[in-house]
Amino acid sequence: MPAAATTTESPSLAGLAGEILRLKAERRAVILAHNYQRPEVQDLADFVGDSLGLSRRAQDTDADVIVFCGVHFMAETASILNPSKTVLLPDALAGCSMADMISADRLLDLKEAHPGALVVAYVNTTAEIKAESDICCTSSNAVEVVESLPKDAEIIFIPDKYLGGYVQSRTGRRLILYDGWCPVHMEVREQGIAALKREHPRAVVLVHPEAPLEVSAMADIVCSTEQMVKAVAAHSAGEFIIGTETGIIHKMRRENPGKRFYAANDLAICPHMKMNSLQRVHAALRDLKGEVKVPESLRARAWLPIQRMLDLGLPYKESFVGCKC
Ligand code: 13P
Numbered sequence: 346m347p348a349a350a351t352t353t354e355s356p357s358l359a360g361l362a363g364e365i366l367r368l369k370a371e372r373r374a375v376i377l378a379h380n381y382q383r384p385e386v387q388d389l390a391d392f393v394g395d396s397l398g399l400s401r402r403a404q405d406t407d408a409d410v411i412v413f414c415g416v417h418f419m420a421e422t423a424s425i426l427n428p429s430k431t432v433l434l435p436d437a438l439a440g441c442s443m444a445d446m447i448s449a450d451r452l453l454d455l456k457e458a459h460p461g462a463l464v465v466a467y468v469n470t471t472a473e474i475k476a477e478s479d480i481c482c483t484s485s486n487a488v489e490v491v492e493s494l495p496k497d498a499e500i501i502f503i504p505d506k507y508l509g510g511y512v513q514s515r516t517g518r519r520l521i522l523y524d525g526w527c528p529v530h531m532e533v534r535e536q537g538i539a540a541l542k543r544e545h546p547r548a549v550v551l552v553h554p555e556a557p558l559e560v561s562a563m564a565d566i567v568c569s570t571e572q573m574v575k576a577v578a579a580h581s582a583g584e585f586i587i588g589t590e591t592g593i594i595h596k597m598r599r600e601n602p603g604k605r606f607y608a609a610n611d612l613a614i615c616p617h618m619k620m621n622s623l624q625r626v627h628a629a630l631r632d633l634k635g636e637v638k639v640p641e642s643l644r645a646r647a648w649l650p651i652q653r654m655l656d657l658g659l660p661y662k663e664s665f666v667g668c669k670c
């Protein structure tokens with residue numbers, strides 16, 4: 346009987362959530378979640394945001410344990426910024442396909458080919474890569490980070506060629522790009538957006554700068570995930586086409602019940618982000634397992650470019666970059 350099935354299932358999920366909250370208090374933990382996390386994980390988190398917002402929360406928290414519901418480079422960044430905390434990644438295999446596309450050897454080759462060039466590393470990189478870089482950026486501040494560098498500097502931008510290409514178009518500066526990309530954002534395509542636009546001509550189009558450049562060019566707004574969340578809340582329009590991983594739509598719908606959201610592609614799902622189930626969050630807190638820690642000598646070198654980015658003191662843009670509407 347369906348009714349009985351629902352009643353037996355809901356209390357167990359609710360029970361798990363309750364047990365997570367109990368353990369969270371016992372461990373003096375905070376739960377941070379990225380905007381692409383599963384809905385039930387977002388609903389339980391103390392803070393849901395983008396890479397920059399999560400880094401800042403991780404740096405500022407006075408909790409003893411940070412349960413980082415995101416992917417490995419995000420948990421690693423949290424640990425680099427706040428090494429006295431126990432940072433747990435509920436599923437140790439939650440990586441990032443783009444971060445895996447560049448190795449330290451390949452970066453060293455690139456630096457050797459361009460001696461004197463400054464390296465801007467997207468935060469979607471490992472600690473080893475950050476340690477070889479001059480400054481980090483996220484999707485919410487990449488334009489400003491590049492603009493902060495000396496006008497005559499040669500700049501290597503790694504690893505995302507699309508974010509780098511977008512920054513080039515916004516700043517007019519020529520960057521040495523690396524051939525990295527996000528397979529999830531490759532699913533955000535022109536045809537899908539064009540079809541949705543025909544169906545919903547008044548819809549505002551938001552695209553993440555990891556999408557291919559021809560897709561970003563179709564957008565009214567190009568920005569980070571949290572800037573998207575802020576933008577749809579602030580915008581007077583009632584319909585939005587969302588060109589990024591679909592998990593973000595949960596937060597948008599919850600915060601804007603009167604507005605409509607259409608995924609540019611329902612298949613734009615990051616398998617790594619979805620690995621952190623409620624069960625794994627529970628196990629991580631219960632057993633304090635899945636700790637992400639960087640050896641101190643590497644941590645100190647990887648910390649510098651992240652801190653340089655944070656020290657720029659760029660105001661967190663509540664709105665967005667490149668709005669055409
Ligand atoms: P944001 O910093 O915009 O949340 O992006 C992180 C990411 O990995 C997008 O794929």
Ligand code: SF4
Nearest residue numbers: 441442443527529615
């Ligand atoms: Fe990495 Fe792409 Fe997943 Fe973001 S969406 S975590 S860039 S694989």
